[in-house]
Amino acid sequence: MDTEKRIAELSERLGYIRDIFGSRENANITLLTSKLHEFGEREPLASPQEAARLVQQLEDLFVFLEKKLDAELSAMDVVRIVRHPHRVSLKDILENVYDNYTEIGGQDEYSIDPGMLIARAYITRRRGDKVHHQPVMVIGQEKGHGQEFRNGGSVKPWGNAKALQYMKVAETEKIPIHTFVSTPGAFPVEDYPGAAQQIARNLYEMAGLKVPVVSVISEGGSGGAEAIGLSDARLMFSHGYYSVISPEGAAAIEAGTRQGQRVPPELITACAERLKMTARDNLSMGYVDRIIQEPHLGARPYHYDFFKTLRQEIIRATDQVFLSIAGMKFFRAMALGRHKDVSPADAENMYVRWTVDEAAAERLLWRRYRKYRCMAENAFVDSRSPTKRLYANVQGVVWSGYSFLRYDFLGKQEKRLSKALGEVEGELRVVVDKMSGSLRKMTRRSGPAVCDAEKSRMLTELSQPELGACLEDWGWSYISPRAREDRAVTCPNMKQSGCPDLWAPDLFGDFAGVCSHCGHHFPMEYQWYLHNVFDPDSLHEFNAEIEAGNPLDYPGFVDKLEEAKKKTGRKSSCLTYESRIDGKKIVVAVLIAPFRGGTVGAAEGEKFIRALARARKRHYPFLAYVHGTAGIRIQESLNGLIQMPRVTMAVRRYIEAGGLYLVLYDTNSYAGPVASFLGCSPYQFAIRSSNIGFAGPGVIKETTGIDIPPNYHNAYQALTRGHVQGIWDRREVRKNLKNALLTIGGRNLYYR
Amino acid sequence: MISKKHKVLVANRGEIAMRIVQACRRLGLDFACVYTREDHASGHAALARELGGESRLFRVSSYHDANEILSVADHAKATAIHPGYGFFAEDFRFARRVTERAHPLVFIGPSWRIIRSLGDKINTKRLARSLSIPTVPGSDRPVYDELEAEEIAETLFAFQAEQGVENSVVLVKASAGGGGMGIEEIHDIDQFKTVYRRVRNYAKRQFHDEGVLIEQRIFDFNHLEVQIVADRTGSGIMHFGTRNCSVQSTGRQKRIEVAPGFRPEEIHYAFDAKKVMDDIVSFSLAMAREVGYDNVGTWEWIVSPMGQPFLMEVNTRIQVENGVSAAISRIKGAGGVDIIAEQIRLALGDSLGYDQNDITFAGVGIEYRIIAEDPANRFTPWVGRIDRFTAPGREWLKFHSHIPQDAAYLIPTEYDPNLALAIVWGRDLAEAKARGISFLDDMVLAGEDQTGASLKSNVAFLRDKTAALLHF
Secondary structure (H helix, E strand, O other), X not given: OHHHHHHHHHHXXXXXXXXXHOOOOOHHHHHHHHHHHHHHHHOOOOOHHHHHHHHHHHHHHHHHHHHHHXXXXXXXXXXXXXHOOOOOOHHHHHHHHOXXXXXXXXEOOEEOOOOEEEEEEEEEEEEOOXXXXXXXXXXXXXXXXXXXXXXXXXXXXXXXXXXHHHHHHHHHHOOOEEEEEEEOOOOOOEOOOEHHHHHHHHHHHHOXXXXXXXXXXEEEEHXXXXXXXXXXXXXXXXXXXXXXXXXXXXXXXXXXXXXXXXXXXXXXXXXXXXXXXXXXXXXXXXXXXXXXXXXXXXXXXXXXXXXXXXXXXXXXXXXXXXXXXXXXXXXXXXXXXXXXXXXXXXXXXXXXXXXXXXXXXXXXXXXXHHHHHOOOOOOOEEOOOHHHHHHHHHHHHHHHHHHHXXXXXXXXXXXXXXXXXXXXXXXXXXXXXXXXXXXXXXXXXXXXXXXXXXXXXXXXXXXXXXXXXXXXXXXXXXXXXXXXXXXXXXXXXXXXXXXXXXXXXXXXXXXXXXXXXXXXXXXXXXXXXXXXXXXXXXXXXXXXXXXXXXXXXXXXXXXXXXXXXXXXXOOOOEEEEEEEEOOEEEEEEXXXXXXXXXXXXXXXXXXXXXXXXXXXXXXXXXXXXXXXXXXXXXXXXXXXXXXXXXXXXXXXXXXXXXXXXXXXXXXXXXXXXXOOOOOOOOEEEEEOOOEEOXXXXXXXHHHHOOOOOOOOOEHHHHHHOOOOOEEEXXXXXXXXXXXXXXXXXXXXXXXX | OOOOOOEEEEOOOHHHHHHHHHHHXXXXXXXXXXXXXXXXXXXXXXXXXXXXXXXXXXXOOOOOXXXXXXXXXXXXXXXXXXXXXXXXXXXXXXXXXXXXXXXXXXXXXXXXXXXXXXXXXXXXXXXXXXXXXXXXXXXXXXEOOHHHHHHXXXXXXXXXXXXXXXXXXXXXXXXXXXXXOOEEEEOOXXXXXXXXXXXXXXXXXHHOOOOEEEEEOOOOOEEEEEEEEEOOOOOOEEEEEXXXXXXXXXXXXXXXXXXXXXXXXXXXXXXXXXXXXXXXXXXXXHHHHHHXXXXXXXXXXXXXXXXXXXXXXXXXXXXXXXXHHHHHEEEOOEOOOOHHHHHHHHHXXXXXXXXXXXXXXXXXXXXXXXXXXXXXXXXXEOOOEEEXXXXXXXXXXXXXXXXXXXXXXXXXXXXXXXXXXXXXXXXXXXXXXXXXXXXXXXXXXXXXXXXXXXXXXXXXXXXXXXXXXXXX
């Protein structure tokens, strides 16, 4: 009986191995198969003792060969491990790592989103005779073991909203948060709220969470992972993956396949390698802090030793975060030093108080910001000479000093003074008015109005002659090259609205690409905005030398980058300017679609962050004009993905310093950037031509099987679900921006 | 002389299309016409068929479709396009497209830049003011500031009081509006704030522009206009006198036009009418010279009961009433002036061949617009079938109509119900009036609508108005 059970277990293990290695032929697997088969033939003949001995032998062989096979795992095999239904899930971890827990907001399928699991848990630690219950908020995706309602850990927007809600609860209760990332990606629906919208909200809030967050990554799939992944300590399972996109997705893009077409499996395997998605890769690039070693061929629910390790690792990581922000520097440093040598096993017996006070929270946020700021710093090309770089650094320091003096030091005094003066003046006015009131009453003239000759001249003579006779501003400073073609263009709404065909020079010239009949917006070049929205000759580009690179040596990508650089004459898809709108200075970051679809990689993120820093120091408003962005540049994998939390944190710092962060979408804006540093702005506007969302229609169909209605992503849908705050006509962008600068934004802007 | 190789595409319908075709024939030019399905029985199609045969005729789905008109022009191998009036006549985009497309044609009308700058009312007003030409008192640019707007309105009331206007009225208009949209009047400065805000908010909502114009409203004015004719050089700019178009329907559509604008020889005016006419002519010429006007056009003026002229707008096209000015004009003493032919000739690059001294005026012309409508009922158009429509043959009468005189004609509902223009000439006003009355009496116009009710027309209205013509 016992033998039978053991054999069943072994064949299950073999099945698992076969699943992991896919269709690949492997001598070790063949050996295991034949041995198991051989045993099956011999077993009825053997005595029970003999059988037990053989099973033991077989088990030893399994252990030995599993170890061998583990060393042979390819990136794609790891992906298969992570996706296997036997993979440890969050429920297993809650059962085995924490001492007690209560699931919050749902049980099994009875949950707003069963893919997102939230629990209040305890870790009980003993110090001598004392028992400490240390509460934590555990948040993570639950894949289940093949349960369909878990949706494979693909979390819907409302699931992420629930996660955010309990992060805020944890912040109120001042308890640390443990997040377990185990998702192939977010569920890309644009309902209330949209996927991108919610992830952006999560990231923005997590950037300012005043409690430590420790995250453990098992399956880090793109934006879905980032939704709960922004943390102070980032651990990763040794057999996990963490990537900007699934290998299948990357391969589909690489091969340029259309919906429904099959991508060759070799390409998928190759892409898995190229994306550098394994734990080791991520550790070496600095995107995770530590790897938690799993048993050979990945942790499964019966690996109880693994849970012990995991518990120790998590406790240790949490301790470390708390120690790094603890009040007294001297002891903190010492404790940390001591802590480093302590093995995880001993760490559990040590006691660190898991509490945060206000000062510690400040240190925590600064530490978190620095941690992300330093990531991906070498993933782009900076072609400036060392002297130039030095000069730029010095300039930055001087500006910081000036900014401090001007705004924080003198500005404060000035404000105080003007406030006092204003109050005095107000008081005085009341007194003076009271006294002179009776006097005015006596002298008030009565009788018919007399026409002032001077004034009546304005009724009959040219007013403001300095403006010239012709007030109308005919045309635009920049005119699309499409306006040079002599052809008629048919509006896509012709059938519904009966629009007449438009002559290209009218449409793309005078009408700025807007159908004069129905208002349909044809896409327009980004140059149009640069030259027609900002004051003439006020664009000054900075950091133009920061260049998109190929940090992962993704094969063939250098050529593609070169091609994009040649085509656009730009070095990255992000252009940063200092400019003026109606005399008001403003920092502008532009994401341009012609450069690799406006994708964001390390260079773009860096430029964005530097532009934000510039706006913060100079107290300028900041405009992110998104001509178009297709998402994170997949060829940079994590170097790109990390820009989501990284830039969001910079945005938050800027907004909290009192800046005005405006986002303006133009053509197609999707995925990562929208789901983070763009989507988190409180003031997002869209030009009528824009489509905004998380994943394009093809991807939605592929991943969810849902046929989406047309116009699913258009600006009006985004407005309906509250993502954007308004839709602008292209011809009125300048006017609306002018008005926005006048009416929106904190008091810290220089002109307020 | 102009090259006879030109071929003019007539991008219009009805009476004007017929007159353009006739003018082309007079000049010895080839032509092509377009017509729509509804217009298959219209006189212009018949005339084109008669003068040029089927090959001169092209059916289009709409007179408004520039793409279609231009492809017809290319197909017909036309070298020039005459827009007539209405449709594309004052559309600078069409004019630009015609002249700047890959296969350019001559646009018979002023150059598109002139159409553009004089097509904008604010622009026209400022242009006039920059030349010290009188315009309606008020603002000459969109006002965005409430305090400034209030000051203008206040001054306007005081100004009117000083000018002796009894019931002062100030108009608040949305500057981006037009066609009566977003206009309100105030009688008292106390109403200003409420009305201003209402108009401003309306304008913001409707036109995405908060600018308002504030102007005096002038009552009981006479509507005069000056006919300008210029060649392509922009320096040969002549006038063909003035017209008075004060008889209008309730919707401010002209019904009777008289040339000249006033008749001080026969009627006593409270002001110096001759000086007013001379002034508006010289103002119009000055402005035409300033912009380098290069084809025919009309400067429209309103004259207050005290004889003050104000420039209203410029029509950069041939007008319906061009014939009435032609009727009293003599070039080098010869009659038979055809302003449409002049327009075509000059647009194709011919030089004037005469100067202002060669243009003289004789007698009085009256133009009646005969329209199937009900003047008693706010000039509602009448729709039905015309059974008989004949005009008496007189040497002092010119009768332009696209309605066939030998067959019943169903008025198409798609276009305006204009039936005919009748131009009567007399040696003096009294004679012209008498001839006008006699013409109206002798003309036969009968028909019935679907219910069997008989045709309604404005003939009685025209007769009533004839008596007081040019009195002010």
